[in-house]
Amino acid sequence: MEEFEIARNITIGQYLALDSFVHKMDPRYKLFCFALIVAAVTFSASYAANAILIVVVFAFVALSKIPIRYALNGLKPAIPVVLFLALLQILFYTPGFAGGQNCTVFFRWGPIESNTCSVQLAVVSAARFVELLVLTSLLTFSTTVTELTLGTEQLLSPLSRFNFPAHELALTMTIALRFVPTFAEELERIMKSQASRGADLGQQGRLRFIRQTRALLPLVVPLFLSALRRAEELILAMEARCYVGGKGRTHYIEFQAKPSDWIALAIAIVFLAGILFIPFPL
Protein backbone atom coordinates (compact mmCIF):
# COMPACT_ATOMS: atom_id res chain seq x y z
CA MET A 1 0.00 0.00 0.00
CA GLU A 2 3.00 2.24 0.31
CA GLU A 3 2.80 3.48 -3.25
CA PHE A 4 -0.56 5.08 -2.43
CA GLU A 5 0.79 7.10 0.46
CA ILE A 6 1.18 10.49 -1.10
CA ALA A 7 -0.43 12.96 1.26
CA ARG A 8 1.63 11.77 4.21
CA ASN A 9 4.98 12.23 2.51
CA ILE A 10 4.44 15.81 1.44
CA THR A 11 5.82 18.48 3.69
CA ILE A 12 5.62 22.03 2.50
CA GLY A 13 7.74 24.41 4.42
CA GLN A 14 10.14 22.91 6.91
CA TYR A 15 10.04 25.52 9.64
CA LEU A 16 12.21 24.80 12.66
CA ALA A 17 11.04 26.77 15.68
CA LEU A 18 14.28 28.11 17.14
CA ASP A 19 15.17 31.23 19.02
CA SER A 20 17.75 33.06 16.94
CA PHE A 21 18.45 36.38 15.29
CA VAL A 22 17.65 34.99 11.84
CA HIS A 23 14.32 33.59 13.03
CA LYS A 24 13.33 36.87 14.64
CA MET A 25 14.17 39.04 11.65
CA ASP A 26 11.32 40.87 9.97
CA PRO A 27 10.38 38.58 7.04
CA ARG A 28 10.41 41.51 4.60
CA TYR A 29 14.00 42.38 5.46
CA LYS A 30 15.00 38.74 5.58
CA LEU A 31 13.62 38.13 2.08
CA PHE A 32 15.31 41.23 0.72
CA CYS A 33 18.65 40.22 2.24
CA PHE A 34 18.13 36.72 0.86
CA ALA A 35 17.55 38.10 -2.64
CA LEU A 36 20.66 40.29 -2.40
CA ILE A 37 22.88 37.42 -1.30
CA VAL A 38 21.45 35.09 -3.96
CA ALA A 39 22.33 37.79 -6.49
CA ALA A 40 25.85 37.96 -5.06
CA VAL A 41 26.19 34.17 -5.42
CA THR A 42 24.74 34.16 -8.94
CA PHE A 43 27.07 36.82 -10.30
CA SER A 44 30.37 35.86 -8.68
CA ALA A 45 32.68 33.71 -10.75
CA SER A 46 36.01 34.02 -8.96
CA TYR A 47 37.61 31.66 -6.44
CA ALA A 48 38.10 34.41 -3.85
CA ALA A 49 34.50 35.68 -3.98
CA ASN A 50 33.15 32.16 -3.65
CA ALA A 51 35.44 31.39 -0.75
CA ILE A 52 34.13 34.50 1.03
CA LEU A 53 30.55 33.52 0.18
CA ILE A 54 30.97 29.99 1.56
CA VAL A 55 32.27 31.41 4.83
CA VAL A 56 29.46 33.99 5.01
CA VAL A 57 26.77 31.41 4.27
CA PHE A 58 27.99 29.06 6.99
CA ALA A 59 28.24 31.99 9.38
CA PHE A 60 24.52 32.54 8.74
CA VAL A 61 23.85 28.90 9.59
CA ALA A 62 25.68 29.34 12.89
CA LEU A 63 23.79 32.57 13.53
CA SER A 64 20.44 30.89 12.92
CA LYS A 65 21.31 28.02 15.32
CA ILE A 66 20.05 25.53 12.72
CA PRO A 67 21.94 22.20 12.99
CA ILE A 68 24.45 21.99 10.14
CA ARG A 69 23.23 18.55 8.98
CA TYR A 70 19.73 20.04 8.50
CA ALA A 71 21.11 22.84 6.38
CA LEU A 72 23.03 20.36 4.22
CA ASN A 73 20.01 18.07 3.87
CA GLY A 74 19.72 18.02 0.09
CA LEU A 75 23.44 17.75 -0.56
CA LYS A 76 24.00 14.01 -0.18
CA PRO A 77 21.73 12.77 -3.01
CA ALA A 78 23.14 15.50 -5.26
CA ILE A 79 26.82 14.58 -4.89
CA PRO A 80 26.96 12.14 -7.88
CA VAL A 81 25.32 14.73 -10.15
CA VAL A 82 27.67 17.45 -8.93
CA LEU A 83 30.71 15.27 -9.60
CA PHE A 84 29.47 14.19 -13.03
CA LEU A 85 28.77 17.78 -14.03
CA ALA A 86 32.17 18.89 -12.75
CA LEU A 87 33.84 16.19 -14.85
CA LEU A 88 31.93 17.32 -17.96
CA GLN A 89 32.89 20.92 -17.31
CA ILE A 90 36.56 20.14 -16.74
CA LEU A 91 36.84 18.03 -19.89
CA PHE A 92 34.80 20.15 -22.30
CA TYR A 93 35.92 23.70 -22.05
CA THR A 94 33.42 26.50 -22.73
CA PRO A 95 35.18 29.43 -24.36
CA GLY A 96 34.41 32.78 -22.82
CA PHE A 97 33.89 31.76 -19.25
CA ALA A 98 35.91 33.43 -16.50
CA GLY A 99 37.68 35.88 -18.73
CA GLY A 100 38.72 33.07 -21.04
CA GLN A 101 41.88 34.79 -22.27
CA ASN A 102 44.56 33.61 -19.90
CA CYS A 103 43.75 29.95 -19.64
CA THR A 104 46.71 27.66 -19.15
CA VAL A 105 46.07 24.37 -20.94
CA PHE A 106 46.79 21.24 -18.87
CA PHE A 107 46.27 18.73 -21.62
CA ARG A 108 44.51 18.26 -24.94
CA TRP A 109 43.36 15.07 -26.53
CA GLY A 110 41.02 15.36 -29.50
CA PRO A 111 37.96 17.31 -28.43
CA ILE A 112 38.92 16.95 -24.79
CA GLU A 113 40.64 19.98 -23.44
CA SER A 114 41.33 20.77 -19.85
CA ASN A 115 42.65 24.11 -18.70
CA THR A 116 42.62 26.45 -15.74
CA CYS A 117 39.37 28.09 -16.89
CA SER A 118 37.44 24.81 -17.10
CA VAL A 119 38.70 23.79 -13.66
CA GLN A 120 37.60 27.16 -12.31
CA LEU A 121 34.18 26.74 -13.91
CA ALA A 122 33.74 23.33 -12.27
CA VAL A 123 34.86 24.50 -8.83
CA VAL A 124 32.78 27.68 -8.94
CA SER A 125 29.64 25.80 -10.08
CA ALA A 126 29.98 23.30 -7.25
CA ALA A 127 30.59 26.06 -4.69
CA ARG A 128 27.66 28.05 -6.03
CA PHE A 129 25.43 25.02 -5.68
CA VAL A 130 26.40 24.45 -2.04
CA GLU A 131 25.91 28.15 -1.24
CA LEU A 132 22.46 28.32 -2.83
CA LEU A 133 21.38 25.02 -1.29
CA VAL A 134 22.33 26.20 2.19
CA LEU A 135 20.77 29.63 1.64
CA THR A 136 17.40 28.30 0.46
CA SER A 137 17.18 25.75 3.25
CA LEU A 138 18.19 28.45 5.71
CA LEU A 139 15.31 30.61 4.53
CA THR A 140 12.72 27.82 4.67
CA PHE A 141 13.96 26.53 8.04
CA SER A 142 13.79 29.95 9.67
CA THR A 143 10.60 31.38 8.11
CA THR A 144 7.06 30.01 8.08
CA VAL A 145 5.18 29.80 4.78
CA THR A 146 2.72 32.45 5.98
CA GLU A 147 5.56 34.83 6.78
CA LEU A 148 7.12 34.14 3.38
CA THR A 149 4.00 34.92 1.35
CA LEU A 150 3.02 37.93 3.46
CA GLY A 151 6.59 39.23 3.37
CA THR A 152 6.75 38.86 -0.41
CA GLU A 153 3.43 40.65 -0.79
CA GLN A 154 4.53 43.61 1.33
CA LEU A 155 7.92 43.79 -0.35
CA LEU A 156 6.26 44.00 -3.76
CA SER A 157 3.47 46.34 -2.64
CA PRO A 158 5.29 49.57 -3.65
CA LEU A 159 5.08 48.24 -7.22
CA SER A 160 1.28 48.18 -7.10
CA ARG A 161 1.40 51.89 -7.87
CA PHE A 162 2.52 50.79 -11.33
CA ASN A 163 -0.40 48.34 -11.52
CA PHE A 164 1.74 45.43 -10.42
CA PRO A 165 -0.62 42.93 -8.73
CA ALA A 166 1.40 42.26 -5.57
CA HIS A 167 -1.49 41.26 -3.33
CA GLU A 168 -3.05 39.10 -6.02
CA LEU A 169 0.18 37.21 -6.70
CA ALA A 170 0.66 36.56 -2.99
CA LEU A 171 -2.89 35.25 -2.81
CA THR A 172 -2.18 33.01 -5.81
CA MET A 173 0.86 31.55 -4.04
CA THR A 174 -1.20 31.02 -0.87
CA ILE A 175 -3.91 29.22 -2.84
CA ALA A 176 -1.29 27.05 -4.56
CA LEU A 177 0.33 26.02 -1.28
CA ARG A 178 -3.05 25.57 0.39
CA PHE A 179 -4.26 23.16 -2.28
CA VAL A 180 -1.21 20.90 -2.54
CA PRO A 181 -2.22 18.66 0.43
CA THR A 182 -5.84 18.64 -0.77
CA PHE A 183 -4.82 17.49 -4.23
CA ALA A 184 -2.43 14.95 -2.75
CA GLU A 185 -5.36 13.36 -0.93
CA GLU A 186 -7.43 13.60 -4.09
CA LEU A 187 -4.68 11.89 -6.08
CA GLU A 188 -4.44 9.15 -3.47
CA ARG A 189 -8.17 8.54 -3.77
CA ILE A 190 -8.00 8.47 -7.57
CA MET A 191 -5.06 6.03 -7.50
CA LYS A 192 -6.84 3.70 -5.12
CA SER A 193 -10.07 3.76 -7.07
CA GLN A 194 -8.34 3.15 -10.41
CA ALA A 195 -6.28 0.34 -8.87
CA SER A 196 -9.40 -1.23 -7.44
CA ARG A 197 -10.83 -1.26 -10.97
CA GLY A 198 -7.78 -3.18 -12.08
CA ALA A 199 -5.67 -0.36 -13.53
CA ASP A 200 -2.00 -1.24 -13.76
CA LEU A 201 -0.11 1.71 -12.31
CA GLY A 202 3.28 0.00 -12.38
CA GLN A 203 6.29 0.99 -14.44
CA GLN A 204 6.20 -0.06 -18.06
CA GLY A 205 9.87 0.35 -18.89
CA ARG A 206 11.69 3.18 -20.55
CA LEU A 207 11.22 2.21 -24.18
CA ARG A 208 7.44 2.11 -23.85
CA PHE A 209 7.07 5.63 -22.55
CA ILE A 210 4.08 6.40 -24.76
CA ARG A 211 2.22 3.49 -23.22
CA GLN A 212 3.42 4.64 -19.81
CA THR A 213 2.05 8.12 -20.42
CA ARG A 214 -1.27 6.75 -21.60
CA ALA A 215 -1.38 4.58 -18.49
CA LEU A 216 -1.04 7.76 -16.42
CA LEU A 217 -4.00 9.45 -18.09
CA PRO A 218 -6.62 7.79 -15.81
CA LEU A 219 -4.81 9.50 -12.93
CA VAL A 220 -3.78 12.80 -14.46
CA VAL A 221 -7.03 13.69 -16.25
CA PRO A 222 -9.33 13.24 -13.20
CA LEU A 223 -6.77 15.13 -11.09
CA PHE A 224 -6.79 18.12 -13.43
CA LEU A 225 -10.56 18.03 -13.85
CA SER A 226 -11.25 17.90 -10.14
CA ALA A 227 -8.78 20.75 -9.62
CA LEU A 228 -10.46 22.89 -12.26
CA ARG A 229 -13.88 22.07 -10.79
CA ARG A 230 -12.66 23.10 -7.35
CA ALA A 231 -11.33 26.30 -8.89
CA GLU A 232 -14.77 27.09 -10.34
CA GLU A 233 -16.31 26.55 -6.89
CA LEU A 234 -13.75 28.78 -5.23
CA ILE A 235 -14.27 31.51 -7.84
CA LEU A 236 -18.01 31.40 -7.20
CA ALA A 237 -17.49 31.51 -3.44
CA MET A 238 -15.10 34.46 -3.65
CA GLU A 239 -17.26 36.42 -6.04
CA ALA A 240 -20.35 35.74 -3.92
CA ARG A 241 -18.50 37.32 -1.01
CA CYS A 242 -17.54 40.32 -3.15
CA TYR A 243 -13.79 39.77 -3.12
CA VAL A 244 -12.20 42.85 -4.71
CA GLY A 245 -8.49 42.33 -4.33
CA GLY A 246 -5.91 44.15 -2.29
CA LYS A 247 -7.08 47.75 -2.34
CA GLY A 248 -7.65 49.06 1.17
CA ARG A 249 -7.22 45.62 2.69
CA THR A 250 -5.63 45.46 6.13
CA HIS A 251 -3.67 42.58 7.63
CA TYR A 252 -4.07 40.60 10.80
CA ILE A 253 -0.30 40.46 11.18
CA GLU A 254 1.58 43.75 10.86
CA PHE A 255 5.34 43.50 10.58
CA GLN A 256 7.45 45.86 12.65
CA ALA A 257 10.99 46.53 11.52
CA LYS A 258 13.57 46.70 14.28
CA PRO A 259 16.81 48.71 14.04
CA SER A 260 18.69 45.41 13.75
CA ASP A 261 16.74 44.64 10.56
CA TRP A 262 17.86 47.91 9.02
CA ILE A 263 21.45 47.18 9.96
CA ALA A 264 21.25 43.66 8.48
CA LEU A 265 19.85 45.06 5.24
CA ALA A 266 22.56 47.71 5.05
CA ILE A 267 25.24 45.07 5.58
CA ALA A 268 23.70 42.90 2.85
CA ILE A 269 23.68 45.81 0.38
CA VAL A 270 27.31 46.70 1.14
CA PHE A 271 28.20 43.02 0.85
CA LEU A 272 26.56 42.67 -2.59
CA ALA A 273 28.25 45.85 -3.81
CA GLY A 274 31.59 44.56 -2.51
CA ILE A 275 31.22 41.18 -4.23
CA LEU A 276 30.17 42.79 -7.51
CA PHE A 277 32.65 45.66 -7.71
CA ILE A 278 35.84 44.50 -6.00
CA PRO A 279 37.98 42.99 -8.78
CA PHE A 280 39.05 39.73 -7.19
CA PRO A 281 42.41 38.63 -8.57
CA LEU A 282 41.47 34.96 -8.97
Next chain:
Amino acid sequence: MKTTTQPTLSVRTIVITGVLGAIAILLGYTRLGFIPVPTPAGNATIMHIPAIIGGILEGWPVGAAIGAIFGIFSFVQSTTPIFKDPLVAILPRLFIGITPYFVYQGLRRVNRTAGFSIAAAILILVGIFTYNMLTFVPKDLVFDFGGDPASPWIHLTGQTALLVYQILGASLALFGFGVAIAFAYFVQRNQMELLAVGTAAIVGTLTNTVLVLSMIVIRGYLTADVALGIGITQGIPEIIVAVIVTVAVVAAWKGIESGAGRGAKKV
Protein backbone atom coordinates in the same frame (compact mmCIF):
# COMPACT_ATOMS: atom_id res chain seq x y z
CA MET B 1 -11.73 36.96 -20.59
CA LYS B 2 -10.84 40.31 -19.09
CA THR B 3 -7.47 39.48 -17.71
CA THR B 4 -4.96 41.58 -19.59
CA THR B 5 -5.89 45.21 -19.24
CA GLN B 6 -7.36 45.26 -15.73
CA PRO B 7 -5.19 46.96 -13.13
CA THR B 8 -5.63 44.06 -10.71
CA LEU B 9 -6.00 40.42 -11.64
CA SER B 10 -9.52 39.04 -11.72
CA VAL B 11 -10.67 36.48 -9.16
CA ARG B 12 -10.77 33.94 -11.96
CA THR B 13 -7.13 34.51 -12.90
CA ILE B 14 -5.96 34.33 -9.28
CA VAL B 15 -7.80 31.12 -8.45
CA ILE B 16 -7.06 29.17 -11.64
CA THR B 17 -3.39 30.12 -11.38
CA GLY B 18 -3.22 29.03 -7.74
CA VAL B 19 -4.96 25.72 -8.36
CA LEU B 20 -2.90 24.75 -11.42
CA GLY B 21 0.25 25.92 -9.63
CA ALA B 22 -0.67 23.52 -6.82
CA ILE B 23 -0.80 20.68 -9.35
CA ALA B 24 2.62 21.63 -10.74
CA ILE B 25 4.05 21.49 -7.19
CA LEU B 26 2.28 18.17 -6.47
CA LEU B 27 3.61 16.60 -9.68
CA GLY B 28 7.11 17.57 -8.56
CA TYR B 29 6.64 15.85 -5.23
CA THR B 30 5.38 12.53 -6.59
CA ARG B 31 6.86 10.18 -9.14
CA LEU B 32 3.87 11.05 -11.30
CA GLY B 33 5.62 14.12 -12.67
CA PHE B 34 8.50 12.12 -14.13
CA ILE B 35 7.93 9.61 -16.88
CA PRO B 36 10.81 7.21 -17.51
CA VAL B 37 12.11 7.56 -21.07
CA PRO B 38 15.11 6.10 -22.89
CA THR B 39 17.35 9.20 -22.68
CA PRO B 40 20.47 9.99 -20.65
CA ALA B 41 18.50 12.10 -18.17
CA GLY B 42 16.17 9.15 -17.67
CA ASN B 43 12.94 11.09 -17.19
CA ALA B 44 10.62 13.29 -19.18
CA THR B 45 8.90 15.81 -16.95
CA ILE B 46 5.24 16.76 -17.10
CA MET B 47 5.62 19.44 -14.41
CA HIS B 48 5.42 22.22 -16.99
CA ILE B 49 2.09 21.00 -18.37
CA PRO B 50 -0.11 22.93 -15.86
CA ALA B 51 1.44 26.13 -17.24
CA ILE B 52 0.59 25.12 -20.82
CA ILE B 53 -2.96 24.14 -19.85
CA GLY B 54 -3.40 27.39 -17.87
CA GLY B 55 -2.22 29.40 -20.85
CA ILE B 56 -4.58 27.60 -23.23
CA LEU B 57 -7.63 27.79 -20.97
CA GLU B 58 -7.32 31.19 -19.32
CA GLY B 59 -4.88 33.35 -21.27
CA TRP B 60 -1.22 34.23 -21.14
CA PRO B 61 -1.11 36.01 -17.73
CA VAL B 62 -2.30 32.79 -16.08
CA GLY B 63 0.22 30.77 -18.03
CA ALA B 64 3.06 33.11 -17.06
CA ALA B 65 2.10 33.09 -13.37
CA ILE B 66 1.86 29.27 -13.25
CA GLY B 67 5.24 29.12 -14.97
CA ALA B 68 6.62 31.42 -12.25
CA ILE B 69 5.26 29.15 -9.49
CA PHE B 70 6.78 26.11 -11.22
CA GLY B 71 10.08 27.95 -11.62
CA ILE B 72 10.31 29.17 -8.02
CA PHE B 73 9.43 25.72 -6.81
CA SER B 74 11.99 23.97 -8.97
CA PHE B 75 14.60 26.50 -7.77
CA VAL B 76 13.84 25.83 -4.09
CA GLN B 77 13.36 22.06 -4.37
CA SER B 78 16.12 21.28 -6.85
CA THR B 79 19.06 19.12 -5.93
CA THR B 80 20.66 19.50 -9.37
CA PRO B 81 23.39 22.15 -9.41
CA ILE B 82 22.29 23.72 -12.69
CA PHE B 83 18.76 24.37 -11.46
CA LYS B 84 19.98 26.01 -8.25
CA ASP B 85 20.61 29.05 -10.45
CA PRO B 86 17.55 31.35 -10.45
CA LEU B 87 18.39 32.58 -13.95
CA VAL B 88 18.07 29.01 -15.24
CA ALA B 89 15.27 27.75 -12.99
CA ILE B 90 12.87 30.70 -12.89
CA LEU B 91 13.36 33.14 -15.76
CA PRO B 92 12.81 30.81 -18.77
CA ARG B 93 9.80 29.20 -17.11
CA LEU B 94 7.79 32.44 -17.28
CA PHE B 95 7.36 31.88 -21.01
CA ILE B 96 6.10 28.27 -20.95
CA GLY B 97 2.50 29.39 -20.60
CA ILE B 98 2.71 32.46 -22.82
CA THR B 99 3.61 30.98 -26.22
CA PRO B 100 0.96 28.19 -26.16
CA TYR B 101 -1.78 30.78 -25.62
CA PHE B 102 -0.93 32.66 -28.81
CA VAL B 103 -0.50 29.46 -30.84
CA TYR B 104 -3.81 28.14 -29.57
CA GLN B 105 -5.68 31.40 -30.23
CA GLY B 106 -4.10 31.71 -33.66
CA LEU B 107 -4.90 28.18 -34.80
CA ARG B 108 -8.36 27.61 -33.36
CA ARG B 109 -9.87 30.43 -35.41
CA VAL B 110 -8.47 29.04 -38.64
CA ASN B 111 -11.20 27.81 -41.01
CA ARG B 112 -11.01 24.79 -43.32
CA THR B 113 -9.60 26.66 -46.29
CA ALA B 114 -6.89 28.35 -44.26
CA GLY B 115 -6.15 25.08 -42.46
CA PHE B 116 -5.66 23.24 -45.74
CA SER B 117 -3.55 26.15 -46.98
CA ILE B 118 -1.24 25.83 -43.96
CA ALA B 119 -1.00 22.07 -44.51
CA ALA B 120 -0.27 22.69 -48.22
CA ALA B 121 2.36 25.30 -47.32
CA ILE B 122 4.09 22.81 -45.02
CA LEU B 123 3.90 20.19 -47.78
CA ILE B 124 5.40 22.58 -50.34
CA LEU B 125 8.24 23.44 -47.96
CA VAL B 126 8.90 19.75 -47.40
CA GLY B 127 8.79 19.21 -51.17
CA ILE B 128 11.31 21.98 -51.84
CA PHE B 129 13.54 20.58 -49.12
CA THR B 130 13.34 17.04 -50.52
CA TYR B 131 13.97 18.22 -54.09
CA ASN B 132 17.01 20.19 -53.00
CA MET B 133 18.27 17.27 -50.99
CA LEU B 134 17.98 14.88 -53.92
CA THR B 135 19.46 17.16 -56.56
CA PHE B 136 22.19 18.74 -54.49
CA VAL B 137 24.90 16.15 -54.13
CA PRO B 138 27.88 17.86 -52.56
CA LYS B 139 31.28 16.74 -53.75
CA ASP B 140 33.41 17.08 -50.66
CA LEU B 141 30.96 16.60 -47.87
CA VAL B 142 32.49 16.78 -44.42
CA PHE B 143 30.63 16.19 -41.21
CA ASP B 144 32.08 17.72 -38.08
CA PHE B 145 30.09 17.39 -34.93
CA GLY B 146 30.99 18.17 -31.35
CA GLY B 147 34.16 19.58 -29.89
CA ASP B 148 35.90 22.48 -31.56
CA PRO B 149 36.34 22.79 -35.34
CA ALA B 150 39.96 21.65 -35.23
CA SER B 151 39.24 18.34 -33.51
CA PRO B 152 35.57 17.30 -33.55
CA TRP B 153 34.25 14.12 -31.94
CA ILE B 154 32.65 12.90 -35.11
CA HIS B 155 34.49 13.45 -38.37
CA LEU B 156 33.06 11.93 -41.52
CA THR B 157 34.04 12.36 -45.17
CA GLY B 158 33.26 10.81 -48.57
CA GLN B 159 30.65 8.04 -48.86
CA THR B 160 29.91 7.79 -45.16
CA ALA B 161 29.23 11.51 -44.92
CA LEU B 162 26.92 11.31 -47.93
CA LEU B 163 25.02 8.43 -46.36
CA VAL B 164 24.59 10.28 -43.05
CA TYR B 165 23.53 13.36 -44.99
CA GLN B 166 20.88 11.39 -46.85
CA ILE B 167 19.60 9.61 -43.75
CA LEU B 168 19.33 12.88 -41.84
CA GLY B 169 17.64 14.62 -44.75
CA ALA B 170 15.23 11.76 -45.34
CA SER B 171 14.17 11.59 -41.71
CA LEU B 172 13.64 15.35 -41.58
CA ALA B 173 11.59 15.17 -44.79
CA LEU B 174 9.56 12.25 -43.41
CA PHE B 175 8.93 14.16 -40.19
CA GLY B 176 7.78 17.26 -42.09
CA PHE B 177 5.59 15.10 -44.32
CA GLY B 178 4.06 13.49 -41.22
CA VAL B 179 3.35 16.90 -39.69
CA ALA B 180 1.67 18.12 -42.87
CA ILE B 181 -0.46 14.95 -43.16
CA ALA B 182 -1.47 15.11 -39.48
CA PHE B 183 -2.37 18.78 -39.92
CA ALA B 184 -4.49 18.05 -42.98
CA TYR B 185 -6.12 15.07 -41.26
CA PHE B 186 -7.32 17.15 -38.33
CA VAL B 187 -8.47 19.96 -40.63
CA GLN B 188 -10.38 17.45 -42.75
CA ARG B 189 -12.16 16.14 -39.66
CA ASN B 190 -12.81 19.73 -38.61
CA GLN B 191 -11.00 19.19 -35.31
CA MET B 192 -9.27 22.54 -35.28
CA GLU B 193 -9.63 22.72 -31.51
CA LEU B 194 -7.67 19.49 -30.99
CA LEU B 195 -5.10 20.57 -33.55
CA ALA B 196 -4.66 23.92 -31.84
CA VAL B 197 -4.26 22.32 -28.38
CA GLY B 198 -1.76 19.77 -29.66
CA THR B 199 0.33 22.38 -31.47
CA ALA B 200 0.20 24.64 -28.38
CA ALA B 201 1.54 21.76 -26.26
CA ILE B 202 4.41 21.23 -28.73
CA VAL B 203 5.28 24.93 -28.74
CA GLY B 204 5.03 25.23 -24.94
CA THR B 205 7.36 22.27 -24.37
CA LEU B 206 9.78 23.58 -26.99
CA THR B 207 9.77 26.96 -25.22
CA ASN B 208 10.74 25.26 -21.97
CA THR B 209 13.47 23.08 -23.50
CA VAL B 210 15.00 25.73 -25.75
CA LEU B 211 14.98 28.60 -23.26
CA VAL B 212 16.27 26.56 -20.31
CA LEU B 213 19.09 25.06 -22.37
CA SER B 214 20.00 28.44 -23.90
CA MET B 215 20.19 29.90 -20.40
CA ILE B 216 22.41 27.00 -19.30
CA VAL B 217 24.74 27.71 -22.22
CA ILE B 218 24.69 31.49 -21.59
CA ARG B 219 25.52 30.92 -17.94
CA GLY B 220 28.39 28.71 -19.07
CA TYR B 221 27.45 25.42 -17.38
CA LEU B 222 27.54 23.35 -20.56
CA THR B 223 28.84 23.85 -24.08
CA ALA B 224 26.39 24.53 -26.91
CA ASP B 225 27.09 21.12 -28.48
CA VAL B 226 26.32 19.18 -25.31
CA ALA B 227 23.18 21.29 -24.77
CA LEU B 228 22.04 20.65 -28.35
CA GLY B 229 22.48 16.91 -27.84
CA ILE B 230 20.47 17.03 -24.61
CA GLY B 231 17.84 19.18 -26.31
CA ILE B 232 17.27 16.73 -29.16
CA THR B 233 17.31 13.54 -27.09
CA GLN B 234 15.34 14.97 -24.18
CA GLY B 235 13.07 17.30 -26.13
CA ILE B 236 11.40 14.79 -28.45
CA PRO B 237 10.06 12.41 -25.75
CA GLU B 238 8.96 15.40 -23.67
CA ILE B 239 7.03 16.81 -26.62
CA ILE B 240 5.28 13.48 -27.21
CA VAL B 241 4.39 13.10 -23.53
CA ALA B 242 3.20 16.73 -23.28
CA VAL B 243 0.95 16.43 -26.33
CA ILE B 244 -0.71 13.26 -25.00
CA VAL B 245 -1.39 14.72 -21.54
CA THR B 246 -2.39 18.25 -22.62
CA VAL B 247 -4.78 17.10 -25.33
CA ALA B 248 -6.39 14.57 -22.97
CA VAL B 249 -6.91 17.11 -20.17
CA VAL B 250 -8.09 20.04 -22.30
CA ALA B 251 -10.42 17.87 -24.39
CA ALA B 252 -11.91 16.35 -21.25
CA TRP B 253 -12.42 19.74 -19.60
CA LYS B 254 -13.93 21.39 -22.66
CA GLY B 255 -16.09 18.32 -23.23
CA ILE B 256 -17.48 18.61 -19.74
CA GLU B 257 -18.18 22.28 -20.21
CA SER B 258 -20.19 21.87 -23.40
CA GLY B 259 -21.62 18.43 -22.58
CA ALA B 260 -23.14 19.42 -19.26
CA GLY B 261 -24.27 22.73 -20.69
CA ARG B 262 -22.47 24.67 -18.02
CA GLY B 263 -20.91 27.53 -19.88
CA ALA B 264 -21.51 29.29 -23.15
CA LYS B 265 -18.12 28.08 -24.38
CA LYS B 266 -18.55 25.48 -27.05
CA VAL B 267 -15.90 23.19 -28.41
